[in-house]
Amino acid sequence: MDYVYIKDVSKYVGKExxxxxxxxxxxxxxxxxxLLLRDGTGxxxxxxxxxxxxxxxxxLCDKITQESSMIVTGVIREDSRSPGGYELSLQHIEVVQISxxxxxxxxxxxxxxxxxNRHLWLRSKKQNAILRIRAEVIxxxxxxxxxxxxxxxDTPILTPCSVEGTTTLFxxxxxxxxxxxxxxxxLYNEATCMALGKVYCFGPAFRAEKxxxxxxxxxxxxxxxxxxxAELKDVMDCAExxxxxxxxxxxxxxxxxxxxxxxDIQPLENVTSPFPRITYTEAVKILHQKDxxxxxxxxxxxxxxxxISESFDRPVHITHFPARIKPFYMKRPPEDEKLALGVDVLAxxxxxxxxxxxxxxxxxxxxxxxxxxxxxxxKDFEWYLxxxxxxxxxxxxxxxxxxxxxxxxxGIQHIRESIPFPRLLDRIYP
RNA sequence: UCCUCAGUAGCUCAGUUGGAAGAGCGCCUGACUGUUAAUCAGGAUGUCGUAGGUUCGAGCCCUGCCUGAGGAGCCA
Numbered sequence: 474m475d476y477v478y479i480k481d482v483s484k485y486v487g488k489e490x491x492x493x494x495x496x497x498x499x500x501x502x503x504x505x506x507x508l509l510l511r512d513g514t515g516x517x518x519x520x521x522x523x524x525x526x527x528x529x530x531x532x533l534c535d536k537i538t539q540e541s542s543m544i545v546t547g548v549i550r551e552d553s554r555s556p557g558g559y560e561l562s563l564q565h566i567e568v569v570q571i572s573x574x575x576x577x578x579x580x581x582x583x584x585x586x587x588x589x590n591r592h593l594w595l596r597s598k599k600q601n602a603i604l605r606i607r608a609e610v611i612x613x614x615x616x617x618x619x620x621x622x623x624x625x626x627d628t629p630i631l632t633p634c635s636v637e638g639t640t641t642l643f644x645x646x647x648x649x650x651x652x653x654x655x656x657x658x659x660l661y662n663e664a665t666c667m668a669l670g671k672v673y674c675f676g677p678a679f680r681a682e683k684x685x686x687x688x689x690x691x692x693x694x695x696x697x698x699x700x701x702x703a704e705l706k707d708v709m710d711c712a713e714x715x716x717x718x719x720x721x722x723x724x725x726x727x728x729x730x731x732x733x734x735x736x737d738i739q740p741l742e743n744v745t746s747p748f749p750r751i752t753y754t755e756a757v758k759i760l761h762q763k764d765x766x767x768x769x770x771x772x773x774x775x776x777x778x779x780x781i782s783e784s785f786d787r788p789v790h791i792t793h794f795p796a797r798i799k800p801f802y803m804k805r806p807p808e809d810e811k812l813a814l815g816v817d818v819l820a821x822x823x824x825x826x827x828x829x830x831x832x833x834x835x836x837x838x839x840x841x842x843x844x845x846x847x848x849x850x851x852k853d854f855e856w857y858l859x860x861x862x863x864x865x866x867x868x869x870x871x872x873x874x875x876x877x878x879x880x881x882x883x884g885i886q887h888i889r890e891s892i893p894f895p896r897l898l899d900r901i902y903p
Numbered sequence: 904u905c906c907u908c909a910g911u912a913g914c915u916c917a918g919u920u921g922g923a924a925g926a927g928c929g930c931c932u933g934a935c936u937g938u939u940a941a942u943c944a945g946g947a948u949g950u951c952g953u954a955g956g957u958u959c960g961a962g963c964c965c966u967g968c969c970u971g972a973g974g975a976g977c978c979a
Contacts (some may be wrong), residue, residue, distance in 0.1 A: 874979030
């Protein structure tokens with residue numbers, strides 16, 4: 474039998490339709506029942522009054538519990554008394570399964586309980602909206618790079634060694650040898666961009682860091698473009714254009730979901746070019762103006778990032794970091810060897826870093842020297858050094874953290890709600 | 904890894920100075936033909952995280968452990 478989705482009911486006013494869904498909530502008064510039905514595309518109130526539907530169907534209204542699966546038939550009406558403005562006058566109810574008592578009631582729950590029931594929590598309105606926004610962000614990212622002429626390349630998840638030596642990697646057994654889950658596809662992207670010009674990879678990354686904050690998950694998704702014949706400014710332009718595109722797309726297609734999660738969209742509407750571009754040294758000056766104690770040379774922590782980002786009404790680029798807080802592959806400007814041509818983009822409203830990237834070192838001798846300084850095994854990086862031996866060109870790229878971007882766009886407090894099944898420190902169930 | 908806080912009914916929590924184990928929601932029974940987290944009346948529901956200790960007596964005080972949350976560092 475043909476059926477309609479709740480998001481489309483406005484097209485069926487006055488018509489008989491069949492909807493397949495689940496009972497979201499139930500209210501009753503005397504001989505009338507109000508069943509709130511959800512189907513993944515929306516929620517509609519349906520009404521069953523005694524005498525107006527067969528008695529056996531009416532009796533089912535009493536029996537069905539929250540989240541029972543059911544197929545209902547009725548006529549769509551416009552009705553201002555119904556939340557959502559449309560209502561279904563029930564004619565027939567077919568119960569697929571009576572749900573056991575559902576753990577997540579419409580009342581308040583603690584985060585620990587909700588995380589234990591994440592597989593069910595996803596059915597609630599807010600989580601539903603966040604996941605739809607997530608899907609839109611991912612589609613926007615893909616559309617952007619495809620339209621800009623980037624080639625999608627899939628970099629490996631299993632890698633023989635670290636990209637950034639200092640961070641902790643997940644180790645696994647690779648037929649008797651050690652292998653690691655990737656932290657980034659960047660080094661491989663540097664190879665593929667020399668083959669294809671403009672490339673991007675999009676996939677999961679893993680950090681075995683014992684991070685326990687609202688901005689960290691162990692397994693997260695990032696998109697990493699890499700551009701041949703690009704300098705720092707080109708990388709910044711690309712990141713800015715991408716962010717503007719994502720925000721505009723979500724505002725265009727997912728406004729209902731932003732309202733559903735009560736996101737104030739005014740700050741998102743500010744997100745247009747140009748973004749402010751400041752250097753690390755200027756950022757330190759901002760901190761000093763705001764009476765924040767900070768010494769030039771250190772890395773910004775969460776409180777510093779918040780102060781800096783709150784000084785602007787849209788994302789801000791920060792460039793020219795002290796070289797010693799950035800990885801070995803980052804190019805240093807010839808005029809000042811103490812700096813690195815890196816860029817971080819901080820999201821506004823205190824949401825912190827969503828983009829990290831920069832221009833890569835393209836000179837063979839300098840790169841060899843850096844490997845030695847960082848005590849990295851040259852043997853493992855021979856292929857990477859080859860990229861500087863055979864037609865080296867200036868190039869660069871960045872990584873954009875998908876979950877951090879979603880967390881910011883949704884205005885939610887914690888990154889764990891931005892991915893269906895977050896992997897957190899000490900939490901891998903469900 | 905470090906700092907802070909928490910763990911009592913299915914869920915959210917209260918529990919006074921150490922002296923009889925509580926409320927709301929959910930669930931069960933009943934009333935109500937327009938509810939909006941419906942409302943109203945009645946009912947059932949406990950290894951007080953765990954192992955010790957102090958005490959005539961511990962949900963409450965002390966110690967260890969477990970689990971969770973918030974934050975730091977690290978980072979996207």
